Amino acid sequence: MRVKKMLAAGMAMTMAASMVLSGCSSGSKTSGSAANAESSTATGETAGKNDIKKPEKITIMVNGTVTTKPNNREAFEKKWEALTGIDLEIIQPDHDAYFDVLGQTFASGPENWPDLIILNGSYYTGYAEEGALWDMTDAWNNSELKASGRVTGEEVIDNTKINGKLFGFPVARRGGCLTYVKKAWLDRCELKAPETYDEYLNMLKAFTEGDPDGNGINGDTYGVSAAGFVGQGDPSSNYLPEFYQDAKPNFEKGEDGLWYDGFTKDNFKGALTRLRDAYAAGYIDKETLTNGTKDCRNKFYEDKFGVFTYWAGTWASNLKNNLEANGKDGELVPLKPIKEIGAYEEGTAPVWAITSSCENPEGVFKYFIETMLDGGDTQLLWSYGVEDVHWSKKAETILDNTYAEGQFHTKESLEQPGTQYTKQHLDPMLSIVKWDEDPGKDTVKEEAKVSQELFNKNCRQASIIPSTDVMATYNGDLTTLKNSIVADVVVQGISIEEAYARFEKEGGAEWSKKIVDSLNEQESAK
Known part of the structure; x- marks a missing residue:
């Protein structure tokens, strides 16, 4: 099974302080393309465009870019569940070990896969190639989010497509x-x-x-x-x-x-x-x-x-x-x-990807991914966290900074006392949607603006x-x-x-040529 080979490679790369674990299981319940045509609701009924069943529970595996336990992830989880009415299970390995744990999870079989995962770079393309990700192209094209006219970063989404298909959704620009x-x-x-x-x-x-x-x-x-x-x-x-x-x-x-x-x-x-x-x-x-x-x-x-x-x-x-x-x-x-x-x-933006073992992928896309960019309370949660835990509008003094009643401000970090939060999962400075009601838009520090503007003026996009x-x-x-x-x-x-000489002797030159040839063959076949 190819996933076992890739998992072994991932472990070897960790020992060598390496870069990429490519690919995952080809033993998913449905392939990426098949999942798009045959996806089912939790009750086994086919979901139509205007008949998307709301999931009862969603399981996600995430890295440290999502609110962590030391930062009161429990409060975040409860607030999300209150806003959506959906039970949320969060699996969150240590940030630096995330892709190793993810590989082990996929190697254990589709029955253990979460509904949603965070991926980037070669991990994303590798898992998509293996059929482990659901093709969300139609879900995006038919979504209320796309029809809203609020999306300003469609080029970011298009840059995430693999051979014209979308297997993961970038909820923000990558930045750099x-x-x-x-x-x-x-x-x-x-x-x-x-x-x-x-x-x-x-x-x-x-x-x-x-x-x-x-x-x-x-x-x-x-x-x-x-x-x-x-x-x-x-x-x-x-x-x-x-x-x-x-x-x-x-x-x-x-x-x-x-x-x-x-x-x-x-x-x-x-x-x-x-x-x-x-x-x-x-x-x-x-x-x-x-x-x-x-x-x-x-x-x-x-x-x-x-x-x-x-x-x-x-x-x-x-x-x-x-x-x-x-x-x-x-x-x-x-x-x-x-x-x-x-x-x-x-680089290409990280994505939220729905696994091909998910029983109700249309519902997960609509009620999880789309709501993350709703321009309202759920986007506020993903951007700044929970009121009176991560941010507040109460009159108070935080680390010698005094705020008036009604003035939006972030709280002192639970994980890094002596500092204030700047954001949670979503960075408003990298938003791909219009968010006119962003309560923290006037709180962005000058040094953050300067560095982001400098980067934007002096960067190029990776393919x-x-x-x-x-x-x-x-x-x-x-x-x-x-x-x-x-x-x-x-x-x-x-x-x-x-x-x-070692690269040649140990097969690196041969492997490299085979991969380059395969990429160019795929390119010419488009």
């Missing part, structure tokens, strides 16, 4: 990561914001060898950290863009319309060399290979390093708030992409990478090998020639 630099560190080192790679590298050198944190000790900090040398999401180079520049470790479509494997190109060898040299010099956190995103954030808040490529928008406020809560200077400089990058990359049977067969092993080679070059310092 840009590079933040601590201004106090720049000032202490008498540096300006870098505009080229040489200037960027000089900044890392100063942050590593000097005293940028002002504690009187030279050399007890380092320049930059990241959650792995190759990111687990898409784009996979987004946490260390200054080193990758125009190189990509995964599959890309060229200007000629043909697919290629970026790992095999000469410019990727240049990226590996830059990463290896900076790591050897001590500019990059020595624990980068095994870091999770939370590890990086905590180190950043503790002033262990000064350059962090992370999400634009709301996270600019989160980073600032948490630095200040830790007694550090919170002023950050969001960098325009250096000359060698040209533009940051906005979704489709999946094929060949990719599902080989990409798990290929990705494991790629990530192991990257680790060997950067951490162990092996030569580029030795690295690519």
